[in-house]
Amino acid sequence: MVRRTYVASLWFALFCVPIAYSQEQSTPAKSAETNRGQRTAVSLEQMVIVEEGQLPILISAPHGGLLKIPNVDPRQGVGMEKGPSGFFAGRDGGTEELAKDVIEAIEMQLGRKPYSVISSVDRKYLDPNRPPEIAYEDVDAKPVYDRYHDSMLSHCRSILNEYHSGLLLDIHGQGSKRDTVFRGTSNGKTVSRIREQFGDSAHTGESSLFGLLKEQGWTVFPDPYDGKEQSGFTGGHIVRTYGSHQASGIDAVQLEFGAEYRTKANRKKIAEQLATAVAQYAKLYLRMPEAR
Numbered sequence: 001m002v003r004r005t006y007v008a009s010l011w012f013a014l015f016c017v018p019i020a021y022s023q024e025q026s027t028p029a030k031s032a033e034t035n036r037g038q039r040t041a042v043s044l045e046q047m048v049i050v051e052e053g054q055l056p057i058l059i060s061a062p063h064g065g066l067l068k069i070p071n072v073d074p075r076q077g078v079g080m081e082k083g084p085s086g087f088f089a090g091r092d093g094g095t096e097e098l099a100k101d102v103i104e105a106i107e108m109q110l111g112r113k114p115y116s117v118i119s120s121v122d123r124k125y126l127d128p129n130r131p132p133e134i135a136y137e138d139v140d141a142k143p144v145y146d147r148y149h150d151s152m153l154s155h156c157r158s159i160l161n162e163y164h165s166g167l168l169l170d171i172h173g174q175g176s177k178r179d180t181v182f183r184g185t186s187n188g189k190t191v192s193r194i195r196e197q198f199g200d201s202a203h204t205g206e207s208s209l210f211g212l213l214k215e216q217g218w219t220v221f222p223d224p225y226d227g228k229e230q231s232g233f234t235g236g237h238i239v240r241t242y243g244s245h246q247a248s249g250i251d252a253v254q255l256e257f258g259a260e261y262r263t264k265a266n267r268k269k270i271a272e273q274l275a276t277a278v279a280q281y282a283k284l285y286l287r288m289p290e291a292r
């Protein structure tokens, strides 16, 4: 189903950035001051926060950071295509915080930590959700990009070794529909394993991840779940690289959260609801570690 109303706001939709958060971006004067302070203060470990997990679940959040990469200027995107798979430098405001809340909520509900990779650097300097040739423009940003992707790969391998399948949630923000969360799986491709193992209903039925999220009161798209995913939100480089259509991947879902799901007031509640749905999903589809 194509929603024509979205076409009108397509350009904004593609940008993956909410108006509501534009005020979070710092003024040039402020960022210059911050940049000076950061040259000596920021480590690679702070720029990409990586945690080992004890569950077949991996949380990724590439676009919510605010830090500057030392000695790296903002990307210019000269000669690059703009849009959902090209150049865009706007943040997905609130998603770094939301991802951290989700990790905490999953640990609370399942008693163990998920694996995670979170970028704390501003998308101005680096876009981990792009292939390396268009992700950064300064070689000093390469170690940050490599840490993100080396960690993703190593987490996927650990999960596959131990559990034979797993779930990757790639957390983003979109500015086209405040009340909606869009699913991105390349229309089912990046969740090939669960579909093969449990049938299409595990992806498109009431007990699919998005079915379980709707039960939590979320407005999800596509709904019905077997509809086409929204153009521009069908899943980016991360789910296409680490999805289960790849030999070393796991079932991967990109979640594009509307602004209402990312406000400071709502994030904890949203994280708890997502963790509840993930716990239900895990019971149905994942091999879980023995209870301690």
Ligand SMILES: [Zn+2]
Binding pocket: 016, 063, 092, 129, 171, 172, 173
């Ligand atoms: Zn994003």
